[in-house]
Amino acid sequence: MTTIDRPVTTATLDVPGATLTYDIRGDLKSGTPLLIVGSPMDAGGFAALAAQVVDRPVVTYDPRGVMRSPRDTPGLSTPDLHADDLHRLIEALGVGPVDLFGSSGGAVNSLALVAKHPEQVRTLIAHEPPTCPLLPDSAVIKAVVDDIDATYQRSGMGPAMAKFIMMLTQTEPLEPSYLAVPAPDPSMFGMPTDDDGTRDDALLSQNLQSCTGYEPDFDALAKASTRVVIGAGTESTGEVSARAAAEVAKRLGVELTMFPGGHAGFTGDGYGVPGDPEGFAAVLRTVLAR
Known part of the structure; x- marks a missing residue:
């Protein structure tokens, strides 16, 4: 799909203990927004992927304590705290339920969100959540x-x-x-x-510590109205996060969905090791269209 360099609107949201900065591509009312989140990856890490998604509005953000989202005080942030931030961000968008793609710690935080607020998320794609307590090691x-x-x-x-x-x-x-x-x-x-x-x-x-120590609430996820998809990279086989993703999929009774590349297969040039954002977005669109 051809990429379009859409204008980016940046806004901030005050939440307890922090100010979140988020970016909007497209008109929020033109379709179901795709919210793309990481942790601790900031919005910049998803720019190449966001540029590939041109058929709907896309929202990215910097999690609390990262880049443009300062915290009031230092200390540990938990998946539940990040989930509350996401809950407040989706409320602030004011357009109803979103589709949500979460990567790594963002996938962990997204699972925590859906466990508590399933009404806010239509489809969740959780890519390689490092939910280590589920693993035999x-x-x-x-x-x-x-x-x-x-x-x-x-x-x-x-x-x-x-x-x-x-x-x-x-x-x-x-x-x-x-x-x-x-x-x-x-x-x-x-x-x-x-x-x-x-x-x-x-x-x-x-x-x-808090991210790798998180165990999802599988009872709540099983009861959620949200369609939950668990993903892993084709180049991540055997790695901690990919093994954890496979275990989450198994516990939820869903098939593990494979995406191109490794743990950050969506990144473009200029952000760490480049992945394949075009190929990644193609799989993402297919999953969301089901």
């Missing part, structure tokens, strides 16, 4: 996440993020022996080796 993953957190507090973003990336890209379940694997060199992943003293990274300081 959850205890090892929890120990690794705890170590990443301790590394962040002790040594800063670079060493901690390197450990996080290494864990995220393992293609087999984590054995207890993984805890003894030597720490990776941050420079291998393009991360800084020096500690700049800050402790305000949106993933490591705010979301990592």
Whole structure:
């Protein structure tokens, strides 16, 4: 499908403890809006995907504590807190139920939203939610996440993020022996080796523990009026988030839907490792049309 460079309208919304900034492409009244959310990925990470969706209005946002959405105070953010933000954002749009695409932590937060406010979401596509408590190696993953957190507090973003990336890209379940694997060199992943003293990274300081420790309310999701679709990347097989997605799909009794690329297969040039936003959007449109 041909992309159209639609004008972007930016607005803000005050919510308890934060101010959310969101972007609207298209006329909200021209069709069911597609709300695209990540965590901690900001709206910019979804720009290439949003540009591919030209047949309906598209809304993206920066989650609390990320980029243009400042928080009043630091501290942990939970999926339920993010879900309340999404609930308030959808209310503020004022156009009724939306279709919702959530990626990674955004998928976790979207599952939490639908469990509490199914009337606000017509179809949810949750792509690779890292719901680690569902996995057989959850205890090892929890120990690794705890170590990443301790590394962040002790040594800063670079060493901690390197450990996080290494864990995220393992293609087999984590054995207890993984805890003894030597720490990776941050420079291998393009991360800084020096500690700049800050402790305000949106993933490591705010979301990592609560997001990876979240277990969906399957009873509420089963009763929800929302159609729930669970997705994973064709290049993510065996990775933590893809395995978690498969487990969520199994618990809900739905087939896992495959999307092109890996954990962020929708990204374009200029935002991390480029994916295939055109191919990703094609699958997204097909799923939404069912």
